[in-house]
Amino acid sequence: MEKASHLSVIVDLSPTQWHLSAQADNQYPLSIQTFLSQLLAFLNAHIASQHENTLAVFGALPGKSVMLYSSTEVLADDAAAPDANSYPPFKAVDSTVVQRMMYEFDAFKDVEEEAPCALVGALAKALCYINRITHPSTSPGGAAEDPSILPDPRILILSVSPDLSSSYIPIMNSIFSAQKLKVTIDVCKIYGPDTVFLQQAAHLTNGSYIYLERRDALLQYLIMSFLSPPAIRKVLAVPKQDKIDFRAACFCHKNIVDVGFVCSVCLSIFCQPVPVCSTCRTKFPIKTLQRLNASRPSLAPTSSRNTLPLANLNNATPRPTPPRNVNGGTPGLR
Amino acid sequence: MPPRQQDSIFMDVDSDSDVSILGDGDGDYSRTKGKGKGKATDKRKKDKGKAKAKDQAYTWEASYTRSWDTVQEDEAGSLQGAVEDWMARGRRRRLLAPAAAIRRTIIRHLILLLDLSASMMDRDMRPTRFDLSLQYAREFITEWFDQNPLGQIGVVGMRAGIGERIGEMSGNPQDVLKSIADRHKLEPTGEPSLQNAIEMARSSMSHLPTHSSREILVIFGSLTTCDPGNIHDTLDACVKNKIRISVVALAAEMKICRELCDKTGGQFGVAMNEGHFKDILFESVPPPAQRAVSRAAGPGTANPAADLMMMGFPTRLPDTSPPSLCVCHSEMKSEGFLCPRCMAKVCDVPTDCDICGLMIVSSPHLARSYHHLFPVKPYQAVSSLEDMPDPATGCHACARIFPTTPSTAAATEGMSPLGRYRCTDCHNDFCTDCDVFVHDVIHCCPGCGK
Numbered sequence: 001m002e003k004a005s006h007l008s009v010i011v012d013l014s015p016t017q018w019h020l021s022a023q024a025d026n027q028y029p030l031s032i033q034t035f036l037s038q039l040l041a042f043l044n045a046h047i048a049s050q051h052e053n054t055l056a057v058f059g060a061l062p063g064k065s066v067m068l069y070s071s072t073e074v075l076a077d078d079a080a081a082p083d084a085n086s087y088p089p090f091k092a093v094d095s096t097v098v099q100r101m102m103y104e105f106d107a108f109k110d111v112e113e114e115a116p117c118a119l120v121g122a123l124a125k126a127l128c129y130i131n132r133i134t135h136p137s138t139s140p141g142g143a144a145e146d147p148s149i150l151p152d153p154r155i156l157i158l159s160v161s162p163d164l165s166s167s168y169i170p171i172m173n174s175i176f177s178a179q180k181l182k183v184t185i186d187v188c189k190i191y192g193p194d195t196v197f198l199q200q201a202a203h204l205t206n207g208s209y210i211y212l213e214r215r216d217a218l219l220q221y222l223i224m225s226f227l228s229p230p231a232i233r234k235v236l237a238v239p240k241q242d243k244i245d246f247r248a249a250c251f252c253h254k255n256i257v258d259v260g261f262v263c264s265v266c267l268s269i270f271c272q273p274v275p276v277c278s279t280c281r282t283k284f285p286i287k288t289l290q291r292l293n294a295s296r297p298s299l300a301p302t303s304s305r306n307t308l309p310l311a312n313l314n315n316a317t318p319r320p321t322p323p324r325n326v327n328g329g330t331p332g333l334r
Numbered sequence: 335m336p337p338r339q340q341d342s343i344f345m346d347v348d349s350d351s352d353v354s355i356l357g358d359g360d361g362d363y364s365r366t367k368g369k370g371k372g373k374a375t376d377k378r379k380k381d382k383g384k385a386k387a388k389d390q391a392y393t394w395e396a397s398y399t400r401s402w403d404t405v406q407e408d409e410a411g412s413l414q415g416a417v418e419d420w421m422a423r424g425r426r427r428r429l430l431a432p433a434a435a436i437r438r439t440i441i442r443h444l445i446l447l448l449d450l451s452a453s454m455m456d457r458d459m460r461p462t463r464f465d466l467s468l469q470y471a472r473e474f475i476t477e478w479f480d481q482n483p484l485g486q487i488g489v490v491g492m493r494a495g496i497g498e499r500i501g502e503m504s505g506n507p508q509d510v511l512k513s514i515a516d517r518h519k520l521e522p523t524g525e526p527s528l529q530n531a532i533e534m535a536r537s538s539m540s541h542l543p544t545h546s547s548r549e550i551l552v553i554f555g556s557l558t559t560c561d562p563g564n565i566h567d568t569l570d571a572c573v574k575n576k577i578r579i580s581v582v583a584l585a586a587e588m589k590i591c592r593e594l595c596d597k598t599g600g601q602f603g604v605a606m607n608e609g610h611f612k613d614i615l616f617e618s619v620p621p622p623a624q625r626a627v628s629r630a631a632g633p634g635t636a637n638p639a640a641d642l643m644m645m646g647f648p649t650r651l652p653d654t655s656p657p658s659l660c661v662c663h664s665e666m667k668s669e670g671f672l673c674p675r676c677m678a679k680v681c682d683v684p685t686d687c688d689i690c691g692l693m694i695v696s697s698p699h700l701a702r703s704y705h706h707l708f709p710v711k712p713y714q715a716v717s718s719l720e721d722m723p724d725p726a727t728g729c730h731a732c733a734r735i736f737p738t739t740p741s742t743a744a745a746t747e748g749m750s751p752l753g754r755y756r757c758t759d760c761h762n763d764f765c766t767d768c769d770v771f772v773h774d775v776i777h778c779c780p781g782c783g784k
Contacts, residue, residue, distance in 0.1 A: 065780070065783075067733050070733060073728075073733055118783055120778065120783045121780050121781065121782075121783040124731065124772070124776055124778050124779070124780035124783070125730075125731050125732070125780045127771075127776060128729075128731035128732045128767075128768045128771055128772070128776075128780060129731070129732045129733065131732070131767070131768075131771050131775075132732040132734060132767060132768070135767075167783065168701070169701065169704045169705075169708060169778075170778040170783055172698060172701035172702070172704065173701075173704075173705050173776055173777045173778045174776060174778060175698070176698075176702060177775045177776045177777075180775060181775075200698065204698060242652035242653070242654065243650075243652065244650060246647060246648065246649070246650055246696040246697055246698070247647040247649070247697070248647050248697040248700070257647065258646060258647055258674035258675075259644060259645070259646045259647070259674050259675060259692070260644075260645055260646075260647065261642050261643065261644055261645075262642070262643050262644075262645050262700070263640065263642060264439075264440065264441055264545040264546070264640055264641050264642070264643055265437060265440075265624075265640045266707060267440060267700050267703060267704065267707070269645075269700075270642075273642055274642075277640070277642075282640035283640070284640060284641060284642045285641065288641055288642050289642070292642060292644055295644075
């Protein structure tokens with residue numbers, strides 16, 4: 001391993017979800033304190049693997065996203081007292097991350113309804129940061145990087161919240177830009193239902209998506225699946241999700257469709273031919289509607305299609321599928 | 335011959351230049367600096383006469399442009415100023431583009447017309463015009479399919495007075511690239527014939543549905559065309575079939591090329607150097623704006639360009655599934671996609687199912703075109719910090735520290751002397767790199783998350 005590796009961690013810090021996760025009536029409750037201690041151990045492990053490894057930590061809070069730590073910046077309020085009992089780089093990471101998190105938590109206002117978690121903003125920031133360190137422009141004060149040791153960047157998303165339908169388009173755009181920058185996106189789903197958007201993100205960027213069965217063994221999952229850089233993954237295989245649902249949901253009823261009717265102007269998907277597109281209000285010619293109604297395949301009862309058509313060949317025990325209507329209206333895909 | 339006022343037409347050729355054509359040297363220098371990008375020397379013998387048209391009648395009477403003066407080093411010896419100026423031009427170009435979402439045709443069919451005549455073996459572009467065109471065509475095809483996954487490209491060549499069909503219209507980028515990969519089959523000879531090639535392209539697109547856009551992109555390197563009939567008849571037929579013709583000329587402007595583009599609504603450009611050639615070629619990558627439909631038939635009539643298409647969404651078979659034959663190549667494979675209507679296995683999407691003819695796409699392909707429909711608003715350049723009580727010290731996206739003193743480089747329009755650019759929705763500041771990155775690659779503002 002000569003090449004350095006860069007890791008950007010995005011931590012989902014939605015208060016309601018963490019509160020629910022820590023409830024004792026869960027099968028394996030995980031409170032945010034336990035989670036943080038295991039996360040810091042993982043971050044230290046990444047820094048310890050190689051001296052040139054770089055790290056950045058972003059927090060996704062309701063309504064905004066912040067950068068909690070970055071190995072290239074020296075944050076002003078970093079004055080950690082030198083402690084003889086701890087290794088200084090580890091202490092720097094630990095104290096900075098915890099201090100910034102405490103600061104953000106204290107800044108919470110008491111609002112009626114919690115704003116949705118800004119995961120997509122944090123993802124965009126992580127991509128901008130990776131773009132900055134992998135393509136350094138001639139900026140004043142920027143150190144010239146040796147182009148032969150460019151870091152192999154990856155992003156790890158630790159998510160507890162369900163899918164947000166309004167973030168479908170920004171997440172897809174971020175996935176395509178990650179493909180262009182050759183960034184691998186890994187997802188660890190700690191609590192909450194399966195997020196299909198993040199499954200797609202992991203699949204399209206050759207990352208791994210893990211849904212935690214045993215939440216108390218979080219550190220073991222992190223080190224086994226997410227510590228190895230992409231170059232090593234050819235040798236040390238990480239568990240991946242093979243069965244990705246690429247089918248789309250229709251805009252009108254939010255059903256999953258196999259064969260849909262797509263408006264050519266705005267690309268909205270319908271489960272049956274409609275005379276007027278509901279999104280862009282374009283009228284469609286009558287001849288097309290007649291032709292499509294005649295040629296529409298008589299589908300088998302759709303209930304049989306909604307269950308998983310292929311056995312999940314990787315996992316031995318099938319995971320209980322969460323109720324499918326938890327997610328709100330999602331344009332294009334659940 | 336009387337002095338022709340051709341210079342004014344000639345200067346309109348470079349459609350992507352934003353600098354006003356002034357009669358002094360400064361406008362000239364800064365323009366070539368914007369185009370140069372490394373290849374700043376103009377290899378043409380005759381002067382393009384950009385700056386001096388108002389003073390002299392003939393372009394050769396003007397003094398030649400000293401393009402090496404355009405790239406200025408600052409006192410530390412770095413070219414940062416030149417690079418930033420180039421990025422400022424890019425920003426200005428984007429600001430001129432409409433900020434609101436305009437209707438674009440997402441389903442596109444493009445025929446790439448390559449000039450394979452003897453004039454393409456000219457060495458004014460290294461190594462030859464032909465080699466460079468092939469290389470840029472490959473890059474163009476890759477980028478085009480990246481931005482337009484629901485489109486199809488066909489390739490036609492103009493050689494020895496006839497049009498040759500080099501590649502069938504296909505939605506698979508590998509097939510298109512394979513058709514132009516064999517350089518020896520495409521060896522240029524003879525004279526080009528614009529009419530024959532355009533007729534061949536037009537007839538192969540005549541059966542396509544109206545809601546898709548039909549385009550022809552011509553890379554033309556010669557100054558003549560040998561046509562069997564009246565090319566204006568072909569032009570009228572193209573206008574009637576709603577085909578948009580764009581031309582990238584490598585030699586000089588020809589009136590017939592200019593007319594082809596103007597009458598059909600395409601873009602015309604003459605390449606000055608290699609970098610400029612690539613720029614003009616890549617201008618055709620984003621989907622074109624839909625032309626306004628005349629409302630003569632009264633309100634309530636359907637827009638002829640809009641249509642409802644039936645598409646299938648496949649199931650992906652993982653590597654561990656049992657191997658079976660695919661219908662496109664008859665190869666034994668494990669992985670593939672299942673057509674939802676006839677359950678046939680195809681290798682790659684998007685494609686048309688070979689058995690039942692259904693268009694198969696996966697939802698990320700549809701999502702890739704959404705950013706054209708919902709673009710990010712351009713950021714405002716911050717010129718001063720007076721009306722801000724508490725400015726952020728670093729860029730909101732990448733945490734790069736902003737310079738505290740305004741830079742001494744001349745503040746051209748659209749550039750912020752402090753290096754700050756503000757989003758109008760979330761009022762966060764971003765640095766130059768992030769501004770370019772957000773608007774060109776991510777299409778999503780990190781502050782608002784839209």
